[in-house]
Amino acid sequence: MKKFLIEGGIPLKGEVNLCGAKNSGFKLMIASLYSKEPCIIHNFSKIGDIETTVEMIRELGGEVIFHQNHNLEVSSSNLKNNTFSQEVSLLSRASTYFVGPLLYHFGEAILPIPGGCKIGRRPIDRHLEGLKTLGARIEIKENSCRLWGKLKGTTYRFPKNTHGGTDVMVIAAASAEGRTILENAAAEPEVDDLICFLNKMGAKIKRVEQRTIVIDGVKKFHFAEHSVMPDRNEAVTFACGALSTRGDIFVRQAEPQFLEAFLQAVSKINGGYEIKNGGIRFFYKGDLRPLNIVTRPYPGFMTDWMAIWVILMTQIKGTSIVHETIFENRFAFVSGLQKMGAKIELFNPVVPNPDQIYNFNLEDDKPEYFHAARVIGPTVLHGIKQEITDIRAGASLILACLTAKGKSELEGVEHVDRGYENLDGRLRSLGAKIQRVDL
Secondary structure (H helix, E strand, O other): OEEEEEEOOOOOEEEEEOOEOHHHHHHHHHHHHHOOOOEEEEOOOOOHHHHHHHHHHHHOOOEEEEEOOOEEEEEOOOOOOOEOOHHHHOOOOOHHHHHHHHHHHHOEEEEEOOOOOOOOOOOOHHHHHHHHHOOOEEEEOOOEEEEEOOOEOOEEEOOOOOHHHHHHHHHHHOOOEOEEEEEOOOOOHHHHHHHHHHHHOOOEEEEEEOOEEEEEOOOOOOOOEEEOOEOHHHHHHHHHHHHHOOOEEEEEOOOHHHOHHHHHHHHHOOOEEEEEOOEEEEEOOOOOOOOOEEEOOOOOEOHHHHHHHHHHHOOOOEEEEEEOOOOOOOOOOHHHHHHOOOEEEEEOOOOOOHHHHOOOOHHHOOOOOOOEEEEEEOOOOEOOEEEOOOHHHHHHHHHHHHHOEOEEEEEOHHHHHHHOOOHHHHHHOOOOEEEEEEO
């Protein structure tokens, strides 16, 4: 077990490279199981979610070989199992992604109920309902889900936006018989990264409108080689680090077309950014202005950016409101910030049509959950001893500690490692005083 020791108050300055997108790399590995020929994936991130996916693939009998320079090779030629252990599944929310390849190879998949971050229920009902329309027969037991049957094309409309559900359906429909049309599908660029990779493998998938995807199933897949897109969540993490510490960071590989909602927000608060060849420079250029934001599915302001953005809002004179509409319970990190001196009030806005505004299942909501935060700044944050509970909250607490005066200790480092490769090392390269030590 490890913890971070952090001394804050130092502006972050320099250059940093982005890693491959956390929300893309693991599912490319799973999709590659369709091919009997090994597939090569470049620019993968050395993070916990990749390691868990590797364990799952190996338990199925597949092979994953790591090469130099963030390249790996996935082979399904020796697949022999249609299930993996409950222990490995609890570390990830990826088990349903395996349905397509497992039905393709075995005609049956037995999947433990997935785990992952503690940021809401992340229900898989949207995954299973879609798979049912493809013809999958489903039997749910206490800790597992059995699926079997021949998949056939269908027209399916997602009742609400679901990034994971869209991924699962795209992967499964790639091998289904006939044509599948997905309506109200997620528009995130990581979905398009998956589509691009599958098409390289021989799939026939096309996004015909922003939220409509047409898939003509194929019977055979082949070798493909693909480079994972850069992680836009990392880009926002470093950008907010530059602004909140009054620093100056050039984020290499940051792609403006995937960050439009964030860049618009940066402009509105008077933050500095400059689009350059090979990336984006983010810098503090003067007093920042408060701003109200609402998290939305892509191309809106991403829910994964919310916790990091809140830290920045604590350093701005005035009142900012952050309204979270994607997950029902994503403000657990706020209590730690309040202990650091942040003036944050949680509340529930008056919403006339909650089922249209909120992307989570309303039946999963509880009276004690809050969906908005009122951030009053600027506040001088001070050091704290705290435990990290999930990836984005962990990144926000690290950023808060770097912004704060004094020393901090953060336990639960493994949550950050699930989504960020060597985050502490890259922050040190920017001048941060952060150490990873044994508990």
